[in-house]
Amino acid sequence: MVNSFHEIETPFFILDKSKLDQNINQLKNALNTYWPNYIIGYSFKTNALPWLLKYLQRCDFYGEVASSDEYCLAVATGYPCDQIIYNGPVKNEETFIEALMNGAIVNIDSKLELDWLNSLLEKTYQQFKVGLRVNFSIEDFCPDDIGYEKDGTRFGFSLETGELYRVIDRLLATGRIQIAGLHLHSTSQTRSINVYRQLAKIACKINDDTGLVFDYIDIGGGFFGGVPNKPTFSEYLSAISQELKKNFDVTKTKLILEPGSAIIGSPISFLTSVIDVKDTKKSRIVTIDGSRVNIDPLMRKSAYSFNVSTHQTVRKINPKQIICGFSCMDLDRLMILNNSHVLDVNDRIMFNMVGSYTMSLNPLFVNFFPPVYIKDGDCLELARRKMSINDYLQIGNSVG
Ligand SMILES: Cc1ncc(COP(=O)(O)O)c(C=O)c1O
Incomplete structure (x- = not known):
């Protein structure tokens, strides 16, 4: 245990447990107000730090997993099978069957899974419950939020081509499959409330068209959480429940949420130190011991929430400092500071709200x-030590 992060060698991530608890409590409070019959499945892909996965399991979260590796990780970190939500088109047959046989929530997303299910029906006499991922042109309803206006989104069975209903008919015709739920996750660029209103409306339309009463509506993830001046959990859930209540009874149909960013984005910071400062003909280059690959691996961010701490007593202003990461890519430039205090070697920069993806x-x-x-x-407690050469060699030598 360490008492101050000033004593610790940079760079490192810090997870602030009180902020994490705040996000969890605010989400649960909003659900208890607007749809008290719920399941929260934490999206492993957003940040699968084992400490976090175990902590959320103890907070009654289910694990939302999207591959056989993530499924095995959920089992290994203590999620009982019936507290796993198994999504995505890249499951494997072994874990797909294990999940179905042991009460996981399985949302089917590919034709291959339908084939596995048929083979399973031939081998057993059991009844099974499955959910289906729904594909529809949400980008036409929310043109400013989604992207892919021309080509459409890729996941699930298409509502508009009739494929979704053909799959439903085929599964029901077996007499041993219950369509337990709909999976509606849609990634949006804006995380706007309007997206969730549309998803809820589509769930209602499918209920109108089919007459099926679902055990659950899985509205997915993609929310903001703990970010100032952005929609709150209450605002999202008020909109979702307003729509869902038109067709679904809160006592009969569970609402499943799969938040990732909204839980873990805001509680994590990344602390770095300045390791070099130099002037070139055109700029002042400030190199830090962290990199864009640590906090912007998709190279999309243009701004950060950050704080600087310095030992300098007299602080001058510099018109333009380019903050660069440790890697040898020239594009490893995090931000440009205009007319701000001069940074010097050993000054520290903390980047905030960098926990997701x-x-x-x-x-x-x-x-x-x-x-x-x-x-x-x-x-401060160490949850993951710095990866060592031995850890790396072990990965490289695992065959043979
Ligand atoms: C199916 C599914 N659920 C949940 C999430 C989590 O999204 P977020 O981290 O934005 O909350 C994703 C992310 O892509 C997803 O694909």
Whole structure:
């Protein structure tokens, strides 16, 4: 246990437990207000830090997994099979069957899974419950939110071509399959409330068209959480429940949410130190010991929430400082500071709200994975040590 992060060698991630708890509580409070019959499935892909997965399991979250590897990770980190939501088109047959036989929520997303299900029906006399991922042109209803206006989105069985209803008819005709739910996750660029209103409306339309009463409507993830001036959980859930209540009874149909970013984006920061400052003909280059690959692996961000701490007593202003990462890519430039205090070697820059799609997308590029600390009150606990050469060699030598 360490008492101050000033004592710790940079770079490292810090997970602030009080902020995590705040996101969890705010989400549960909103659900209890607007749809008290619910399941929260944490999206593993957003950040699968084992400490976090175990902690959320103890907070009654289910694990939302999207591959056989993530499924096995859920089992290994303590999620009982009937508290796993198994999504995505890249399951494998073994874990698909294991999940179905042991009460996981399985949302089918590919024709291959329908073939596996048919073979399973031939081998057993059991009844099974499945959910189906729905594909519809949400981008036409929310043109400013989704993207893919020309080509449409890719996941699920198409409502508009009639494929979804053909699949439903085929499964019901077996007499041993219950269509337990609909999976409606849609990634949006804006995380706008309007997207969820549309998803809920589509669930109602499918209920109108088929007369099926579902055990659950899985509205997916993609929410904001803990971010100032953005929609709150209450605002999302008020809109969702307003629509869903038109067709579904809260006592009969569970609402499933699959948040990732909304839970873990805001509680994680990344602390770095300045390791070099130099002037070129055109700019002042400030190099830090963290990289864009740590906190912007998809190279999309143009701004960060950050704080600087310095030992300098007299602070001058510099018109333009370019903050660059440790890697040898020239594009490893995090931000430009205009007319701000001069940075010097050993000054520290803390990047805030960098918990989602960062650690899970970190490459092993130039430096191995940095450590992760949990901040609980005044104490810091090491949750993941810095990846060592031996860890790396073990990955490389695992065959033979
Ligand atoms: C099926 C599914 N559920 C949940 C999520 C989590 O999304 P977010 O981290 O934006 O909340 C994703 C992310 O792509 C997803 O594909």
